[in-house]
Amino acid sequence: MQRGIRAVPGANLDGASAHNRRVIFDALRINGALTRAELARATQLTPQTVSNIVENLRRKGLIAADAPRRQGRGQPARPYRILPTGASAIGVQLDRHQMLGVTVDLAGTPLLQCHRPLPPGGPRKGGPALLKMIEELRGAAGGRSKAGAARLLGVGIAMPGPFGTFSHEDPWRMEEWQDFPLVEWLAEKTGLWASVQNDAAAAAIAEKMYGAASGLDNFVHLFIGYGLGVGLVLRGAIYSGAANNAGEIGQVISAAARDRPAEAIEHYVSLLALCRYLDVDPRQSDVIDRLQARFEASDKRLRHWIAMAADHLRHAIHALESLFDPETVVIGGQMPQSILSALIASLDPLLPSVADRRNRLRPRLTIGANGLWSVALGAALQPISHTFDPRFDAITKAVSSS
Structure with missing residues (x-):
């Protein structure tokens, strides 16, 4: 056989x-x-x-x-x-007040992880700290030796979106970093291939290469972090849109909102929304542990938030399934695992959609990676994906030039 x-x-x-x-x-x-x-x-x-x-x-x-x-x-x-030692890559998540960096080998296994504060003041003050972290991560890839440099594929950066839009009322937006030519600056300062993705797209790359969506060509990764975003993998490739803003489902006005005027979905479903609902400071370094402790103590307000958030998220999933007809919707993020699991369980029953068909091979929802390092890992896998993932535009160019 x-x-x-x-x-x-x-x-x-x-x-x-x-x-x-x-x-x-x-x-x-x-x-x-x-x-x-x-x-x-x-x-x-x-x-x-x-x-x-x-x-x-x-x-x-x-x-x-x-x-x-x-x-x-x-x-x-x-x-x-x-061969895992055949190449390596660096990834960094820039996230409001912190930097999470990781060096991975060709199999996606972390070789070194770094967690540092991100100085306020945008690239002018945070840039030197970022370069220092990249040099530290570079050491795990062989430093600046000739052999190590040949094996280092590049550096991927992930940060919150959307990019290039105007929202000066939101202090959690990283507009100074978004308006900065980060890719060109990193390439010049480090000599490495560089890329920038939003955090949901970076997490989707990790799921596609070595996660819950490995081997899938069409899936949606719903990422619950400080905001709410979606990584779209269509025909085996990340779809970024015209301005790298595809998948900003959190910016959509919630169809389940009972208050008027209705607000964006991520104002109801996100780590920041949960912290605001519970009057918890989201800037605390141990915020994940604090939320976990409240869940274990059966905090009634937290349980109420989960039920309310599930109502909004259920409508978001219905819209994503209807628009993209994915093989599955992968749900992950940077939330306490127990809270994320309870939120996913509360989504049942899902709203009917085109994904609700008899001959499904996979469940409509799939639990993906969750935790502090999921985005940084996806950022590190971006240079590997860029180098080794099949790219069908290469075929088109080959045909048109032959």
């Missing part, structure tokens, strides 16, 4: 070799170790193309061969797997 393998179909086109390398790497990431024959069958590439790519990846130290295994008749075949 042939092994069931998930993989993206490749393209035997001149000029598409970079895409085909990504396809091979992606198949190994999703399925684990595979032989050349399994890779050729799953990706629909010719055996010779697969052999050439596998040898290229092996020479670069990105994959390694395991012991041969017998598959029916003929000589035993060697399976190949991703």
Whole structure:
């Protein structure tokens, strides 16, 4: 019996070799170790193309061969797997008053984590602190040695959105950072490839590569942090929109609001909304632990907030399912795990939508990563995704230029 393998179909086109390398790497990431024959069958590439790519990846130290295994008749075949030490990347979450940084290897395993305060005053005062953290994280990737530099794929930054909009009344917006040319500045100061995503999109990348949505091409990641946002993964890629603001579901006026005028959904469902409801200072470093303690003490106000928040969130999920028809909605964030679990349980029953069909292969809701480091990890995986995830625009360019 042939092994069931998930993989993206490749393209035997001149000029598409970079895409085909990504396809091979992606198949190994999703399925684990595979032989050349399994890779050729799953990706629909010719055996010779697969052999050439596998040898290229092996020479670069990105994959390694395991012991041969017998598959029916003929000589035993060697399976190949991703080599975690083959590359590394850095990710930093900038979040109002703090910086969370992490260095990961090629398998997404954290090598070093740093938690530092973010000085007030925008990039002028916070920039030097950010560079200092990146240098510290760089040490876990081999520092500035020639070998370490060759393996370091870049730095990803995640911060709250939306970007480029006007909302001077909200003190939790990071407008000074959003208006700063952070990508160009980081590339100049560090010499690394750099990118900026909103926190929900960064968390979605983590779920896609090594989380609850691994192997899925179309899903929505509903991220509950200080605000409420969505990471949209459509046809295997993050959809960012025209101004990097796609997925700002928290900015939508709540359909479940009973007060008039109604407010945005994240004013009812977010860590900041919970803190305001309970009169808890959200800037406290131990705010997560404080909220957890109140949940364990069966705080009646907290239980009431969960029920109220679920009503608003239920309508948001209905809208997301109706608009994007995802394989599943992954829910995660930076909330106490017990509160997030209770909130998800309170969503049942979900409102009817196009996702409520008889032949579903996955549940409508999937619990994703939750905790302090989920966004920073997603930011670190962005350079890896940029380097190794299949990009179908590469095929289009190859076809148009051939």
